Amino acid sequence: MALLKSKVTISDVAKAAGVSNSAVSYALNGKPGVSEKTRDKVLKVADSMGWKPNSAAKALSDASSRAIGLALAYSPETISVDSYSMALFSGMCTELERNNYSLMLRIIPVGGDTMSIHRDWIADGSVDGVVITNVEIGDPRIELYKQHPEVPVVALADPSVTGGLPTLTSDDVAAARLVVDFLHELGHTHIARVAGPERYGHTFGRDRAFIEETSEMGMHYDCLHGDYSPEAGADCTARLMAFSEPPTAIVYDSDSMAIAGLQTAVAKGIAVPEQLSIVSWDDSFVCRAVTPGLTALKRNVPASGKQLVPMLLRQIAGEQVENELEDPYELIPRGSTAAACVPGGVR
Amino acid sequence: MALLKSKVTISDVAKAAGVSNSAVSYALNGKPGVSEKTRDKVLKVADSMGWKPNSAAKALSDASSRAIGLALAYSPETISVDSYSMALFSGMCTELERNNYSLMLRIIPVGGDTMSIHRDWIADGSVDGVVITNVEIGDPRIELYKQHPEVPVVALADPSVTGGLPTLTSDDVAAARLVVDFLHELGHTHIARVAGPERYGHTFGRDRAFIEETSEMGMHYDCLHGDYSPEAGADCTARLMAFSEPPTAIVYDSDSMAIAGLQTAVAKGIAVPEQLSIVSWDDSFVCRAVTPGLTALKRNVPASGKQLVPMLLRQIAGEQVENELEDPYELIPRGSTAAACVPGGVR
DNA sequence: TTGTAAGCGTTATCAA
DNA sequence: TTGATAACGCTTACAA
Numbered sequence: 001m002a003l004l005k006s007k008v009t010i011s012d013v014a015k016a017a018g019v020s021n022s023a024v025s026y027a028l029n030g031k032p033g034v035s036e037k038t039r040d041k042v043l044k045v046a047d048s049m050g051w052k053p054n055s056a057a058k059a060l061s062d063a064s065s066r067a068i069g070l071a072l073a074y075s076p077e078t079i080s081v082d083s084y085s086m087a088l089f090s091g092m093c094t095e096l097e098r099n100n101y102s103l104m105l106r107i108i109p110v111g112g113d114t115m116s117i118h119r120d121w122i123a124d125g126s127v128d129g130v131v132i133t134n135v136e137i138g139d140p141r142i143e144l145y146k147q148h149p150e151v152p153v154v155a156l157a158d159p160s161v162t163g164g165l166p167t168l169t170s171d172d173v174a175a176a177r178l179v180v181d182f183l184h185e186l187g188h189t190h191i192a193r194v195a196g197p198e199r200y201g202h203t204f205g206r207d208r209a210f211i212e213e214t215s216e217m218g219m220h221y222d223c224l225h226g227d228y229s230p231e232a233g234a235d236c237t238a239r240l241m242a243f244s245e246p247p248t249a250i251v252y253d254s255d256s257m258a259i260a261g262l263q264t265a266v267a268k269g270i271a272v273p274e275q276l277s278i279v280s281w282d283d284s285f286v287c288r289a290v291t292p293g294l295t296a297l298k299r300n301v302p303a304s305g306k307q308l309v310p311m312l313l314r315q316i317a318g319e320q321v322e323n324e325l326e327d328p329y330e331l332i333p334r335g336s337t338a339a340a341c342v343p344g345g346v347r
Numbered sequence: 348m349a350l351l352k353s354k355v356t357i358s359d360v361a362k363a364a365g366v367s368n369s370a371v372s373y374a375l376n377g378k379p380g381v382s383e384k385t386r387d388k389v390l391k392v393a394d395s396m397g398w399k400p401n402s403a404a405k406a407l408s409d410a411s412s413r414a415i416g417l418a419l420a421y422s423p424e425t426i427s428v429d430s431y432s433m434a435l436f437s438g439m440c441t442e443l444e445r446n447n448y449s450l451m452l453r454i455i456p457v458g459g460d461t462m463s464i465h466r467d468w469i470a471d472g473s474v475d476g477v478v479i480t481n482v483e484i485g486d487p488r489i490e491l492y493k494q495h496p497e498v499p500v501v502a503l504a505d506p507s508v509t510g511g512l513p514t515l516t517s518d519d520v521a522a523a524r525l526v527v528d529f530l531h532e533l534g535h536t537h538i539a540r541v542a543g544p545e546r547y548g549h550t551f552g553r554d555r556a557f558i559e560e561t562s563e564m565g566m567h568y569d570c571l572h573g574d575y576s577p578e579a580g581a582d583c584t585a586r587l588m589a590f591s592e593p594p595t596a597i598v599y600d601s602d603s604m605a606i607a608g609l610q611t612a613v614a615k616g617i618a619v620p621e622q623l624s625i626v627s628w629d630d631s632f633v634c635r636a637v638t639p640g641l642t643a644l645k646r647n648v649p650a651s652g653k654q655l656v657p658m659l660l661r662q663i664a665g666e667q668v669e670n671e672l673e674d675p676y677e678l679i680p681r682g683s684t685a686a687a688c689v690p691g692g693v694r
Numbered sequence: 695t696t697g698t699a700a701g702c703g704t705t706a707t708c709a710a
Numbered sequence: 711t712t713g714a715t716a717a718c719g720c721t722t723a724c725a726a
Contacts, residue, residue, distance in 0.1 A: 009703055020713040025705060035711060052470035056412065057703030059403035060718050079437045081632050086433045090426045093454035103452040107440035123399030230632060259636040285428050285577060286633045289606040356719055367697040372721060382695060404719030407702050
């Protein structure tokens with residue numbers, strides 16, 4: 001109806017080569033069942049006729065689509081700020097490509113529900129596996145895929161929120177320790193965090209890690225939650241700095257919020273890093289682009305995208321997979337952090 | 348083999364409802380050929396059994412996949428800097444979603460060849476239509492799709508390089524005029540441009556527009572080409588400023604290069620905007636994030652993504668489509684531009 | 695209004 | 711080693 005297909009079918013090749021359909025199929029798929037002579041002839045004929053397998057027919061026949069599904073709910077504004085997703089796509093695609101798989105992408109407006117997309121995917125077989133990101137606490141997608149153990153899935157989240165589904169996790173606890181230790185060594189005793197939305201599992205995990213780590217270090221810790229938008233970053237920063245005893249360092253859950261925080265501080269006449277240290281969770285080229293450069297937690301997102309693909313392919317091949325850990329974060333110190341400013345005192 | 352499909356098929360529903368397969372098909376597709384009574388019964392039964400159409404079977408039967416293909420060649424580093432692609436995805440997906448279409452995404456390492464992906468798509472019918480971006484001069488994809496007029500395609504490029512293929516174009520000539528006029532009014536008589544790769548059709552179009560516009564205005568104009576990387580932006584800026592008579596304003600083809608240019612200037616002790624004005628082609632939140640804010644040419648990329656979808660769907664429906672123009676650019680003046688600094692003189 | 699059956703292009707079973 | 715042939719799940723022309 002829509003697109004004229006490769007008019008050359010297996011039957012055409014069979015006719016031209018003077019053999020049967022099945023002989024052609026075996027020959028083209030490198031399977032036993034044909035003599036070398038027929039195989040050669042078939043291959044030659046198929047090639048000269050420009051035969052390519054029809055994907056729909058193949059999919060129908062062997063119940064696989066060679067596509068991995070990824071459904072995101074994003075606002076158009078937020079998504080262009082989001083270097084994470086793009087890096088994830090690129091990593092996934094690179095690895096999928098090597099296995100002749102495609103990425104089936106669905107992006108719906110924020111507030112929309114991806115559940116119906118997932119239900120369709122499970123039912124209509126248009127994808128061979130699924131990736132779940134931005135897992136929320138009590139996320140209905142987790143329950144859905146637990147009810148469909150036959151569907152290969154990888155959740156990018158903390159195992160505590162994925163209910164036993166195959167999970168690829170970033171070691172946010174270690175990262176939190178990295179930052180807290182770093183700031184502690186700089187003499188900070190009161191730090192704050194401008195976190196992402198509270199409903200996300202990874203936000204919650206970081207929340208817990210920071211509380212634990214700061215309390216262990218005997219540091220004072222405050223936390224506000226935003227939505228990754230620059231506006232939220234600015235607002236939370238203003239509120240934190242309005243405290244009677246404001247923090248001397250703020251860690252932001254995204255570079256967009258960190259940069260907004262930096263601007264807010266500067267606008268308020270708060271010197272960075274002299275009076276306020278700033279750390280961004282997730283590094284991107286903007287962290288290098290601003291002045292001062294933003295100290296950041298860096299992770300290799302494309303690598304994570306690559307890493308998740310074999311976890312999916314192994315499940316598609318019928319194997320069991322274990323949870324995995326991403327490459328560790330690395331702290332990149334830049335100009336936005338310095339020794340704590342002790343109010344009215346000398347260090 | 349891979350994923351257990353919706354075990355509920357049309358035959359199952361037919362059996363349960365006590366009618367024939369075709370009756371079920373007609374009923375479920377809202378087509379005439381069944382009585383209202385049977386239709387109701389079928390719908391009820393199908394719903395209670397949780398029937399969902401199998402996508403492969405549907406695709407095989409009516410030769411359509413309900414997916415649009417997009418194949419990009421990008422380096423992992425560049426892509427995370429690239430807010431354009433992400434915004435394009437999001438716009439396309441939003442509109443595709445409303446029509447029950449998916450985006451089939453392929454990203455291969457830079458230097459790789461997307462031609463084989465396109466050839467596969469044409470032959471295996473796994474997508475109903477295709478979007479082509481980053482069209483190069485003499486791009487082989489143009490020739491390929493001209494040889495396959497049956498395949499719905501939209502090229503995001505200047506019509507001069509798309510050989511008559513349906514094209515969605517941004518009015519870069521108007522945008523160039525916008526910038527040149529703006530700088531001219533500020534008194535600049537010698538401006539430069541750090542452009543994208545020369546091989547891209549849109550780079551070439553901008554090159555021409557700038558030459559024309561500046562010569563009309565009697566301005567001196569220089570141009571260097573980079574690859575959108577911050578490194579290239581820094582390098583080209585350094586070279587331009589090393590001229591015996593350096594430009595007083597530079598227009599960059601991407602925000603990543605513009606920001607690198609800004610940093611380079613600052614590092615060299617060149618005051619922005621007092622001694623050098625900077626303009627970024629394409630606005631993103633980084634342009635607001637740096638100090639001074641970057642004057643930028645803004646366009647609504649998600650809107651372009653949305654706009655291209657109907658052009659594709661109409662072709663899929665068998666209609667002819669005309670070339671279209673994107674929403675016009677808008678110049679957003681920020682702190683990075685000011686009146687030209689006349690060397691050794693007063694204005 | 696209904697049901698039967700052919701066809702879409704593969705893969706895979708089973709006789710020959 | 712081969713070649714019919716059924717099966718995958720759906721659409722649709724054709725008969726009843």
